[in-house]
Amino acid sequence: MAKIEMVMPKMGESVMEGTILTWLKSVGDTIEQDESVLEVATDKVDTEVPATHAGTLVEILAQEGDVVQVGATIAVIETEVDAEGGSTPSSQAPVQESKETKVEEKELAEIMPSSRSNGNGGMNGHHANDFATATRFYSPLVMSIAKEENVSVSELETIEGTGLEGRVTKNDMFNFLQNRKGNNGNGSQTAVSAPQTQPKIEIKEQRQQPTQKIEQLQPVKSYSNDIEVVEMDRMRKMIAQRMVDSKRISPHVTSFIEADVTNLVNWRNKWKRVVKDRDGIALTFTPMFVEAVAKAIQDFPKINCSVEGDKILMKKGIHVGIAVALSNDNLIVPVIKNTNELNLLGITKKVSELVDKARNNKLSPDDLSGGTYTLSNIGSFGNMLGTPIIMQPQVAIMSVGAIVKKPAVVETEHGDMIGIRHMMYLSHSYDHRVVDGGLGGKFVRRVADYLENFDVNTTI
Numbered sequence: 001m002a003k004i005e006m007v008m009p010k011m012g013e014s015v016m017e018g019t020i021l022t023w024l025k026s027v028g029d030t031i032e033q034d035e036s037v038l039e040v041a042t043d044k045v046d047t048e049v050p051a052t053h054a055g056t057l058v059e060i061l062a063q064e065g066d067v068v069q070v071g072a073t074i075a076v077i078e079t080e081v082d083a084e085g086g087s088t089p090s091s092q093a094p095v096q097e098s099k100e101t102k103v104e105e106k107e108l109a110e111i112m113p114s115s116r117s118n119g120n121g122g123m124n125g126h127h128a129n130d131f132a133t134a135t136r137f138y139s140p141l142v143m144s145i146a147k148e149e150n151v152s153v154s155e156l157e158t159i160e161g162t163g164l165e166g167r168v169t170k171n172d173m174f175n176f177l178q179n180r181k182g183n184n185g186n187g188s189q190t191a192v193s194a195p196q197t198q199p200k201i202e203i204k205e206q207r208q209q210p211t212q213k214i215e216q217l218q219p220v221k222s223y224s225n226d227i228e229v230v231e232m233d234r235m236r237k238m239i240a241q242r243m244v245d246s247k248r249i250s251p252h253v254t255s256f257i258e259a260d261v262t263n264l265v266n267w268r269n270k271w272k273r274v275v276k277d278r279d280g281i282a283l284t285f286t287p288m289f290v291e292a293v294a295k296a297i298q299d300f301p302k303i304n305c306s307v308e309g310d311k312i313l314m315k316k317g318i319h320v321g322i323a324v325a326l327s328n329d330n331l332i333v334p335v336i337k338n339t340n341e342l343n344l345l346g347i348t349k350k351v352s353e354l355v356d357k358a359r360n361n362k363l364s365p366d367d368l369s370g371g372t373y374t375l376s377n378i379g380s381f382g383n384m385l386g387t388p389i390i391m392q393p394q395v396a397i398m399s400v401g402a403i404v405k406k407p408a409v410v411e412t413e414h415g416d417m418i419g420i421r422h423m424m425y426l427s428h429s430y431d432h433r434v435v436d437g438g439l440g441g442k443f444v445r446r447v448a449d450y451l452e453n454f455d456v457n458t459t460i
Contacts, residue, residue: 004053006037006075008068018042019234020066020074029057037075041234047365055079138168145173235330246392250431254387255441257426259448261403264288265422267456275348275460283460286377287348289400290320292450293375294339300443303435304372306393312434321371321391322351324358325381332358333391335371345460379403385425395431398444400424 008018021039025031036048037057059076062068138146138156146156151173159176161168223229232240264285272283297304297318304315318340321333334354336347357363374391379402388399403424410419428444 002079003058004055004077004079005073006052006077008040008062008070008072008074009049010070017067017069020062020064020068021046022064023060024048025057027057027060031055031057031077042365046361047363051077053077053079136166141170142168142173145170145177149173149177151177233328233330235328235332239331242392243389246389249392250390250395251433252387252390252429253432253435253437253440254427254429255437255444256385256428257444257448259424259426259451260408260421261424261451261454262422263456264451264454265403267454267458271460279345279349281349281352283348284351285379285400285403286322286375287344287351288451288454289375289377289447290322290336290339290347290351291344292447293320293373293398294318295450296443296446297373298340299446300439302439303396303430303443305395305434306372307395307431307434308393315372317370317372319370319372321374322354323374323376324355326359332363332368333371333374334358334363334367335369337370344458348460373397375400379424385427387427388429390429390431395434396440396443397429398447399427399429401427 018040019042021041023038025037031037031051031054033052033054034050037051038049040047040049055077057075058078060074061076062072062074068074136157142156145151146153155176156168159168159172160166161172268283268285268288275281275283297320301314304318306313306315317338319335319337320339321335323331323333325331334357336342336350336354339347342350354363354367357367371391371394373394374388374397376386376388376397376399378386378388378399382402384401384404386399386401388397390397401424403422405420406423407418408421408423409416410421426444426448428440428447430440430443
């Protein structure tokens, strides 16, 4: 048998931690490789995490609601050794330490000047030789507490450990000391006193430290009967924080332009039934907007960047994110990777796929990572124009408004005349740290040019 650590996987670029939502398996359950074991939430997406190996779930090290760093151990799976009796592959490293031991060593580093061995079993003074002859493993923190409280190795050997493989934890030590103090009546210790290298009060504080956080109570607020108090859900809290951060990080400037998209509307009316019958997907205006943005980025590559300190990171890949409104009124932004390498039909299929996955909570972390520019189609809500907030660490975002019929001046070979045209506004917000009005204005003008000059003979 071998024990395998299951760690918090990396779930997208820049994602460094995840929140445990639900464990789908319990300790003792048999699991298959790639079978979903738990649900994890990040600041980008909620997703299920599959088992890395087949076996039995023998330990859960992260509880529901815990925020866990990428790479940290969250569970232990016990697997069968291969049929020929060989060792497990090198990628299946056996568990060396429990999470408890790692936490204990971290706490020891915080309360002790040094927890390293000094050549005599890791302890100075009266008990050094005792620990050198101990019959089981004790963590540096446990040995430190034993030294401070004058607990001999023979006493340690009698303590029943509750940690992994019966190891004695700091809580076991505190329980033992509390019971010993009660048995002595006045709290005196049976062992010979040793010089204290640290005030006793520090160990006492460690002993009495609560295992759970004490909730900080807020002053009671009174609301009138005509107010309903609604708690933000997790996604809304993240959106709120990201929007505040973006406005704080980037000095926003927004440029507007009106475009005549009559040719685009006529072309779409011609092809939407064909695409629906042939491919089973709806031909919306969004793919044409995305294509125009990707072309404009190729013309103005300086818009495709991010800022890191006083450095500008120029991105070679063009990955356009599209804002998708969910049924609960929240917003999510999946990304079309290498947008400029797709033709219009490829973009149309990708937009349809991502929107469907977003609204059915099926997006993967990869679907949400790596965006270099974002498009928001606020026209789908009937809005004319808006001032979108930049998706960090990008430096620009565009929103496209509703397409409406308007009387407009049309230039013809016979002179100017008034005609009914399909018009729309484009709003371009950009980070004024690196994008000045010239670049920001030229970019949105170029997108409008691609839309206005859309070739009505295009096939899809």
